[in-house]
Amino acid sequence: MTTDDDSGEGGPPVVYDLDPDCTVEDVSEGNYYRATVNGVVDYGVFVDVSESVSGLAHESTYEGSYAVGDDLVVELTEIRENGDLSFDPVDVDDYETEPVGHDYDVADAGELGDEIGATVHLEGEVVQIKQTGGPTIFHVSDETGVVPCAAFEEAGVRAYPEVEIDDVIRITGDVEERDNALQVEVDALDVLAGDEAEAVRGRLTEALEARAEPHDVEPLVEWPALAQLLPDLESVARQLRRTVLESRPIRVRHHADGDGMCASIPVQLALEKFIEQTHHDPEAKRHLFKRLPSKAPFYEMEDVTRDLNFALEDQARHGQKLPMLLMLDNGSTAEDVPAYENLAHYDIPIVVVDHHHPDPEAVEPYVDAHVNPYLYDEDYRITTGMMCVELARMIWPPITEELRHVPAVAGLCDRSKADAMTDYVELAESEGYEESFLRDVGEALDYEAHWLKYDAGRNLINDVLNVGSDDEQRHRELVEFLAETARSEVDDQLDAAMPHVEHERLESDAHLYRVDVENHAHRFTFPAPGKTTGEIHDRKVQETGDPVITIGYGPDFAVLRSDGVRLDIPEMVSELDEEVVGGGVSGGGHLVVGSIKFVPGMREEVLDTLVEKMADAELDEELQSTVVGHEQDD
Missing domain, CATH: 3.10.310.40 (Diaminopimelate Epimerase; Chain A, domain 1)
Structure with missing residues (x-):
């Protein structure tokens, strides 16, 4: 902010102490400033009043001598047209010091594409700190997105060791492009405190809440039984979007069957699209989302031990926050409680979307959200895949066209006899999926889930379900082959078993x-x-x-x-x-x-x-x- 000249009027003079980031726009002729000598020449001394504001005090304006590093009070006597500043040292004993902060033109992290090569100021919250073999990478989140900021001390040495995750900071640096992604090369970094920090936090919180709001989408079919679950699904969509904006990883655990994959694949695609929109780091999708199948229809201790170990390693190695756990097509029963109790020792929120018969009294003390048709006197005919297609559309509506057939596949996989199945099958048929082929998709999903075991099989499963895939012919041929192979192996198995x-x-x-x-x-x-x-x-x-x-x-x-x-x-x-x-x-x-x-x-x-x-x-x-x-x- 520009200082006004009120020195010497009605009291002791005011001497302004400029923030290091202050520029010439923050000073005015006639004002007194605290200064430091940065150079001595034959005709005077050069003084700094901030890191970028300097000028000359001519030898004719003072008596005696100064050395580099001396502190003094100066009056700004002239700002010339060419930008040079002239100062006169002044001798004042009784004065008031007034700090002056810089009025920053703060850039938006999500809008840096047009700023390549420019110097910008950013204000935001530190959401990840990653030490590389070279610079320290601070991931900074503001109202518009998350951007990596590289600060270099020396190779492999932590820059700004006082900075911690969740600190509010101000960065000055140059916007550069590295490996087809934007990055800010840090020139200066300050941790904000007090009113400054609270003002930024308030601004970020308000913007975060607005950006976390799920999209208002019409359900794919009109179904009152599902409609009563939509407010709960909207709440989960809001929590998932907010989690992405906070750069907290999301770990999905889903039952390794057709309905579980029909639930998890759309949610994965929607969240990855949202991550791409909000994070400049091209590796963000890999770090912030992971889908993990569970062979049992509940969260086993073996699975939670692995998940917790990986989460703690990622926290230590990559400076990540501990993840949110999203349970899909499992997680509602008392069998899940021992695993949840294990997670309760750490900051790991748990969200459940499931259609197994629940034990709400056992589970809900440990979970942040629980969506289940049984809680509304409905039952498993509303499959998790049906619910999660709507959840994915609330997160990222543009994927709707890829998902119109998925609820029918989910319902056929779990043999749902809900009245709405007719509508779902007709919707899929309007997209070119005949009912017999939808059944083949479900058979192929089960077959691949069996052989993948604990592997998510992302690309293969995407091709089978035809979500996030771009080869329709391959999808058709793959499903037909897998379904035929599965039926043949079922026949072989039953030939052996039926006589017994x-x-x-x-x-x-x-x-x-x-x-x-x-x-x-x-x-x-x-x-x-x-x-x-x-x-x-x-x-x-x-x-x-x-x-x-x-x-x-x-x-x-x-x-x-x-x-x-x-x-x-x-x-x-x-x-x-x-x-x-x-x-x-x-x-x-x-x-x-x-x-x-x-x-x-x-x-x-x-x-x-x-x-x-x-x-x-x-x-x-x-x-x-x-x-x-x-x-x-x-």
Whole structure:
């Protein structure tokens, strides 16, 4: 700001102490300034009043002598047309000092494309600090985006070691292009404090809240059951967008099946598009988003231990914040709680979007958001893929055209019998996807998920689902090949297993089929025990046309399928754990599909008790043919 001349009027004179970043625009003729001698010549001394404001005090204006480094008070007597400044040393003993800050023309981090080669000022929050073999890279976030700023002390040495993540800073530097990305080469960096810092934080917070707002999009189909979940999905979209703007990484854990991938792939594409828009660093997508499949339909301790270890390593190595955990198509049950308790020791928010039967009292103390149709008296017919397509569109609407077929694939993968399935299939057909081909896409997704195991298989899965892919012919040919191969391998598996299926008729008149998938099916190949059981179940449902329950079991596990029988598998699991002492029973799933684990020595007692409970279950024609046949558990 420009200083006004009020020295000597009505009190002691005012001597201005300029901020180092002050320019000639911040000074006025006739004012007194604190100065430092920076050079001595025959005809006078040169003085600095800031890092960029200097001038000459002619020898005729003072008596005695000065040396480099001497401090003195000077009066600015003239600002010449050529920009030179003239000063006179003054002798004042009793004066008031008034600090002067620079009125910065602050640039926007997101608008630096036209500033290459120019010197700019930035104000923002430090969201990441990465030490390289050369400079220190400070990632600075303001109202418009995030930009990397490189400060060099010496090779591999931390520049500005006093700066920490979440500090509000002011940077002066030159905008340069490095590897086709913008970067600011730091000339000066100051940590702001007090009112200055609070003013910047307030400005950033207000802008961040506005930019985090999700887009208002019309659902792909009109469906009241899903519509009541949209406010919860909007809240999650807002939290995800804000997380990106804060440069906090997002780690997605999803069930490794068709619905899980139909949920996670659209969200991944939407968030990566948003990251590209808001971050200049071309590596930001890789650092800020990772999708990780989970073989079990819950968050296992093995998975959380890996995730936490990688997160802490990234924090130490790359200066990242700890991530947000986004659980898709899993995360709603008591089985997830031990993993959540592990994360509770760290600053890791948890958000869940799922359609498995939940244990809200167990889960919700640990999660920041929980979206589940059961919380609205709906059920698994609203699949996670259906919900997440709407979530992705709220984050980044332009991807809508790529996603119109995905809810139908998700519903067919999980055998949803919701009334809205007709609308979803018709929507996909309008985009050129016939229903038989949509089923093939689901089969191909399950097949690839089996062989990928813990690998996300990003590019391959994108080609199979035709999201984020650019080769329609390859997509068609790939799906047809994978689906045909999967069906052939299912047939081979069932040729071996079907002769060993045991049958009995329950008192309710439902059919009960049992098969030892450990000893009477091929191991370590496709299909896994869960899908093998589901395929056997589907054949028996088609063969009998009656209510059917199928149990596929091994030494310490059982996979359960029900059709036309009103089971509550999560409740049965809870009862088994209490009634079979020493059984070590755990598990869960939907009302009519699930899996349980137990100790091998108690298998017979666990299965016998389970069958007794199933025999008491009521038949329900409304549940006929609504089994979620593709839920798998290895």
